[in-house]
Amino acid sequence: MAQQPLQVAVLGAGTVGSQVIRLLSEQSAEFAARAGAPLEVASVVVRNLDAPRDTPIARELLTTDATSAINSADLVVELIGGIEPARTFVLDALRQGTSVVTGNKALLAAHGPELYEAAAASGADLYYEAAVAGAIPVVYGLRESLAGDQISQVLGIVNGTTNFILDAMTSQGLSYGDALAIAQERGYAEADPTADVEGLDAAAKCAILASLAFHTRVGIDDVAVEGITAITAEDIDEASRSGQVVKLLAIAERGDNGISVRVHPALVPQDHPLASVDGAFNAVVVEGEAAGRLMFYGQGAGGAPTASAVLSDVVAAASHKVHGGNAPRESTYAKLPVLPASDAVTSFQLRLRVEDRVGVLAEVASLIAASGVSIQAVAQSQPGPDGTCVLTLTTHPATEGSQQAVISALRDSDAVREVLSAIRRVVA
Amino acid sequence: MAQQPLQVAVLGAGTVGSQVIRLLSEQSAEFAARAGAPLEVASVVVRNLDAPRDTPIARELLTTDATSAINSADLVVELIGGIEPARTFVLDALRQGTSVVTGNKALLAAHGPELYEAAAASGADLYYEAAVAGAIPVVYGLRESLAGDQISQVLGIVNGTTNFILDAMTSQGLSYGDALAIAQERGYAEADPTADVEGLDAAAKCAILASLAFHTRVGIDDVAVEGITAITAEDIDEASRSGQVVKLLAIAERGDNGISVRVHPALVPQDHPLASVDGAFNAVVVEGEAAGRLMFYGQGAGGAPTASAVLSDVVAAASHKVHGGNAPRESTYAKLPVLPASDAVTSFQLRLRVEDRVGVLAEVASLIAASGVSIQAVAQSQPGPDGTCVLTLTTHPATEGSQQAVISALRDSDAVREVLSAIRRVVA
Structure with missing residues (x-):
């Protein structure tokens, strides 16, 4: 019964890679028992x-x-990140029939189809749990546990940096800039925070989640993205006053005519399970036709948590190699169309600075009605010394296109001095 | 490429069974794509x-x-519940090499080893996601996603009936009896609620969770159980005042000398992720050495959610049958000893009615110290007209045996009129 050790090549020796190597060595007996063969780190590139x-x-x-x-490995673990040379290395391995475990969301979101095809052609496995939400087993959840269900929606907090920033703004009343500075100081945000704060990291993860949830190929270019840089302390304050919090959400929804995939800041009711996910934690809520609402919650980043996800994939890949059989394949049989961003159904909370005069509310309301969007609620502040007041209004769900037409019309209207903010809402 | 349909025998046509049959028929094309072959319900027993x-x-x-x-099926789905005849049917199928999907926690907790052995001997698969927490993929999470990690603790809210009752007591200030009556009226509790309120249902699930988390055989008899029948409105009220809620928890912990497995009501801090799990929802928090804290959350019961879990197992079993290879085996290589209940490390919140006289606190404190348990905090109420007051004190973690010795000593002490309550705490 003594199995030959499986030779593992680890590409990259950063925070995650070094934890993977440490854990494989410290718990080698457990890994051998779980995988069905000893796992030996043969090389670290x-x-x-x-x-x-x-x-x-x-x-x-x-x-x-x-x-x-790569040529001498039984299993390749790619933790370099970025597109090249990661793409070439992963393709080399897969084409030789060598299974790959990767945590590289950018690579998957940009070149997923090419990688899946290479894996399918040679019979190799491609695993990527660590690419979506660190330690949280949401890839597994979507690919296997919910294989018996029809998914209608996935809502995720999948970027720790922006969640930390929004959390600091909420709990300490900070401006976006001050919260970002603290995040950078503590190592939660990089010196160039663009990929996080502009929503690009979340968009890559959103594409992967949507592909899995809807059995459809979704790339990062299919995702409509809006980051958190325009969120102000007033927006956060206004959210608190109305029993909501602002979160950057990755959203994948199935509609009648196709799927909508987007990343944007959203107002989440305080009693929604995502509202209390703060700091470095990530969470993904999945709505299944039969399962109802499920939530997966845990640490979305960090060396050890991400290494845990990588190692669960390593065990699965090794176990398939030892025991035979096929790993779950990327299934894209559904081939649902990805709807244009303007077809997504959204609802907004708008804050408008308007003239404090008789009839202004009627003007605004009729202007909104003209775009075919209806108003759910409206509140008017006390007038300020400058003779203006703030209207806070929420719209009923309508297409994003109609909502944007409303916002443009409001910007052009004489009754409206300024559109202070326009944030989408999650209707629980 | 056209695969022969797999013939599925469904044993039991109750709430879950009828949903399984409905979904298999309504979404037959999707199931065929996911499983690799059409799934046909051949018989319903x-x-x-x-x-x-x-x-x-x-x-x-x-x-x-x-x-x-059973003899003519490719796959058996057992949804009869209870021990016999379910045990005989499942064993018959497994011995013939026919894979079984079951939602039967009582059967697994009582006869798990016999079933796993029968499956291993014939090479059949045995899946039971639906047995633990309805739609929540925690069996998958523990068995596969956390296969690369060392688990230190599992804390679960795994019984919807008791969660509903405690929730109603908390939100409406009801007594246990009144909350139970409402739960019965609404169909959340059975006419004979014993299995739920005495913690037996949770104990069966706890045994399954502990087996998976610690790769050790744990049966229901290994679980120390205390139900919720002694919880009073005052306990709930006192918990709220101190920023806590009372939840019935299934707890599996790994200590230095073995594992502790128990079910009891516990005070949970309001900012703990389990505190906000209410009503019919279940949640399981898993602490992994590398992964950190993960939570799985979702509907713990109900026909459709449970059917979703059954169907994910059906897809996995069918896919293994079509593509070959082995399903994850019950791995019990760790064989950790299950510690006696008295060796578990616990911490209590005690409420004592004491004489309102000088020196009573010192007497109580020295009596507790004599048992080797130390006090973390103590608060004394205003004296009532009867010349007594209430001491609320929390103990530092110590063995359950020492804590129980303290409680006995307090009951026997002249200074203490009555031990009003003794509830264990979750130290976040």
């Missing part, structure tokens, strides 16, 4: 053999020769 | 062909002949 590392790695494992490492 | 049913089932599918149904 790095760019610079002498770079300083958080966790020391045995010198004889390190190599800069990715090709040899 | 019932006790009485003429019993009234919520959802009509085609007469020609119904049979009372379980043996023929």
